Amino acid sequence: MRPRVINGLLLAIVILLWLLLLGFHLMQQMVSVLRTDQPLIIGSLYYRASLVAFWLSSLMLAGRLLGNIEKLHISGLLWRLFMTGMVGVSLILVSTFVNRMMSNPIKGYLSAFFFCLALAAVVAYFLSALFIFRRLIFYPRTRRKITTWQFFTAVLLVGMVYPVYGSEYWERITYVPLVLVSLLLCSHVRWVSYLNFNQKLRALGLLSLNILVMITYLVAEQLLPQQLGIRIDDSVFEVGFLTYVVIFSMVYSIFSVLVLFFNLPTSSVFERESLEIASFEKINQAIQANLDFTEILRTLLDACLLTANARAGWIELTPVEGMADPEIKIRSRISGSDVAELRESYNLTQKVLNEQKFYLVRHMGKHKSFRNQRTRFRTLLCVPVYSNSTAYGAVFIVSDLVNAFEEVTIKSVSSYAEQAGIALENARLIKSNIELERYQEQLKIAKEVQTQLLPRQLPGDRQIEMFARSENADEVGGDYFDAIKTPDGRYRVAIGDVSGKGTTAAFYMAEVKGVFHALAALDLDPHTFVATANQAMSECMQKGAFVTLTYLEINPALKQVAMIRAGHCPGYFYCAANQSLRSLREGTLGLGILRSGNYRSMMPAPTLVSYRPGDVLVLFTDGIVEARDEAANEFGYERIEAMIRDHARGSAGEIADAIVNSAKLFTRSKLQDDYTVLVIRFT
Amino acid sequence: MEIRQIQQEHYVTLSPVGDLDAHSSVHLDEKIQKLVEAGKVMIHVDFSEVTYISSAGLGVFISYLDEIASQGGQLVLSQLSDNIYDVFSILGLNKLDHLIILSPEEKEVATYFVQK
Numbered sequence: 011m012r013p014r015v016i017n018g019l020l021l022a023i024v025i026l027l028w029l030l031l032l033g034f035h036l037m038q039q040m041v042s043v044l045r046t047d048q049p050l051i052i053g054s055l056y057y058r059a060s061l062v063a064f065w066l067s068s069l070m071l072a073g074r075l076l077g078n079i080e081k082l083h084i085s086g087l088l089w090r091l092f093m094t095g096m097v098g099v100s101l102i103l104v105s106t107f108v109n110r111m112m113s114n115p116i117k118g119y120l121s122a123f124f125f126c127l128a129l130a131a132v133v134a135y136f137l138s139a140l141f142i143f144r145r146l147i148f149y150p151r152t153r154r155k156i157t158t159w160q161f162f163t164a165v166l167l168v169g170m171v172y173p174v175y176g177s178e179y180w181e182r183i184t185y186v187p188l189v190l191v192s193l194l195l196c197s198h199v200r201w202v203s204y205l206n207f208n209q210k211l212r213a214l215g216l217l218s219l220n221i222l223v224m225i226t227y228l229v230a231e232q233l234l235p236q237q238l239g240i241r242i243d244d245s246v247f248e249v250g251f252l253t254y255v256v257i258f259s260m261v262y263s264i265f266s267v268l269v270l271f272f273n274l275p276t277s278s279v280f281e282r283e284s285l286e287i288a289s290f291e292k293i294n295q296a297i298q299a300n301l302d303f304t305e306i307l308r309t310l311l312d313a314c315l316l317t318a319n320a321r322a323g324w325i326e327l328t329p330v331e332g333m334a335d336p337e338i339k340i341r342s343r344i345s346g347s348d349v350a351e352l353r354e355s356y357n358l359t360q361k362v363l364n365e366q367k368f369y370l371v372r373h374m375g376k377h378k379s380f381r382n383q384r385t386r387f388r389t390l391l392c393v394p395v396y397s398n399s400t401a402y403g404a405v406f407i408v409s410d411l412v413n414a415f416e417e418v419t420i421k422s423v424s425s426y427a428e429q430a431g432i433a434l435e436n437a438r439l440i441k442s443n444i445e446l447e448r449y450q451e452q453l454k455i456a457k458e459v460q461t462q463l464l465p466r467q468l469p470g471d472r473q474i475e476m477f478a479r480s481e482n483a484d485e486v487g488g489d490y491f492d493a494i495k496t497p498d499g500r501y502r503v504a505i506g507d508v509s510g511k512g513t514t515a516a517f518y519m520a521e522v523k524g525v526f527h528a529l530a531a532l533d534l535d536p537h538t539f540v541a542t543a544n545q546a547m548s549e550c551m552q553k554g555a556f557v558t559l560t561y562l563e564i565n566p567a568l569k570q571v572a573m574i575r576a577g578h579c580p581g582y583f584y585c586a587a588n589q590s591l592r593s594l595r596e597g598t599l600g601l602g603i604l605r606s607g608n609y610r611s612m613m614p615a616p617t618l619v620s621y622r623p624g625d626v627l628v629l630f631t632d633g634i635v636e637a638r639d640e641a642a643n644e645f646g647y648e649r650i651e652a653m654i655r656d657h658a659r660g661s662a663g664e665i666a667d668a669i670v671n672s673a674k675l676f677t678r679s680k681l682q683d684d685y686t687v688l689v690i691r692f693t
Numbered sequence: 694m695e696i697r698q699i700q701q702e703h704y705v706t707l708s709p710v711g712d713l714d715a716h717s718s719v720h721l722d723e724k725i726q727k728l729v730e731a732g733k734v735m736i737h738v739d740f741s742e743v744t745y746i747s748s749a750g751l752g753v754f755i756s757y758l759d760e761i762a763s764q765g766g767q768l769v770l771s772q773l774s775d776n777i778y779d780v781f782s783i784l785g786l787n788k789l790d791h792l793i794i795l796s797p798e799e800k801e802v803a804t805y806f807v808q809k
Binding site: 553554555558578598603612644 | 753
């Protein structure tokens, strides 16, 4: 069945039983009008059984309605309880008043009705009280409390049987455990300590009012039957369930009132503590989620002001790299000019940051630096905000009282500052990490783009085999190589190196590619080619930047190479016939060095090399030559020469690999500079 | 990096100490810029305590060549180690009129300025 249906059924049963009781009373009235010496119907076993049934069903109904109060709103509950009580009290007052006004024939029946109403009101009130106090006792719920309560309920149920099988023996047996268990339950007043001062005061008032209601009921219980002229057997109401509930409610209320009263003075301390905990939590949350420096600092200042009960406060920051704005101004209840004035007297921020310890001025009027200040403040506390790696600044709080900050306060403020330091550090690291990731993403893209700038495969034919290996020290670099085959079967080849490395070099490298391709299409002689390239590069590069380049034109028809070395590190020509190695040192200035017109006139004639099958031309950039081992020795030209001699019979790829691998082996790690090796093998 | 600067009779001697790489060459650049701006275009750079020069270091000298030439000045580098001399000569810088690169044996610098 649904809970609502059960509740409805229970309510119906309660009402029916109440009507039954009312019936008994009316019958009694009827009988007593006729004959006064008739034995009391009200004392009969039927009456008593109905009464017990009424109690039991009311208890069950109250348990269903009030047994599961989820949220504890103490003053609300007590207020409702009081209002319930007031309904009963006013009912009793009205009934006695009406009773006096009425004439005899109706009076008796009306009294009976009023008595039953009062009974219902009393039952409703005390059962409500029972379950509300149960909720208070179960704050918080523990296994032991539940067991105690179950025992208490058992005693109550036993007490319920009393009116039916009542004897004094019963009474004695049940009273002792009832009192014991009530006292045990009364010790559970933990809820009091969770209230703040105002809530305690309210609870105290409401409980006192309820005690008054209870006393009214107790008095009414004694006087009402007499007043209403109802004759009842005392043993019906004097002991048993309802009495037990009344005793428990009274004892618990009085006990709670006492506890509340004595806890009033200390509540401000607890309130402060809980405020501090809340502040601490707030800062902690800021640490976990917040990336906004201003917000973290604002939280810190608010927490400090609240905890220290300070008059005003502000935060001074030192410039920190990565912080959005080093000039963030955070202050509370103090003007910027006042802060500046105090700051002028004594710059504490640097001092506390250096010492990593707070600085307290107990009496600014007596402090050598602040003595001459016309400030309304008397106490000043300055606490550094820093992390392991960074000094962020300091938080200042002031009070207009002398020696206003106690040790505990300073400790709290210091721990807030510490937490804030961690929060700032986290925020900074996360921010810079995000930025770094973005840069890395950009660099990755740049690397991809640059890789596409270099030819994936070099041209060649049966007589000419070309192979290049190139790698950058950073994501992007300044090495360049390229080769194109002209329609008439000649090859134009370039290997170059832009000064510097990284992004700047990479941009110029792209520029070099543009120049190479533009000029290679024009069928220029090597001389003009290099001179024009110098002019083009001079115009686009910033002062001090330059490009070294070796340009060659291979003419397979003549089996001849014409070469101009423009500042680039000299390559080698290996002659297979006499196994000789020739360093191609003849050359001119790198591109972009001489930006005036003299460049061309200074250029020597191109170096001409005639080749035969088996000969090898090896070009490279200085990343290979200047590769260093741990002792800073250079790989140098001799080792390159040796590698060429050793591998001259191999393919172009084998020779290039041999040189690169041996340089890598030499440095024992990755090369520090961009490197390129370009091998041309004539077959 | 430490760069000593001595005012000679007809020229200024700069003596950088250590590696002339991307970081340290900035200081040399500032020194030379100040001199050139002040019209002191007779500059001698003593390489006796320079152990290494990167392309950024070379860039410093290259970037003032035109200006020094146009003001009729002279840049003389002396006491270069073999390695550093190679770096300059491979780049072709030894072929310029206004940049004179002396071999380690040549220590007499003054004559190159007096001629002018």
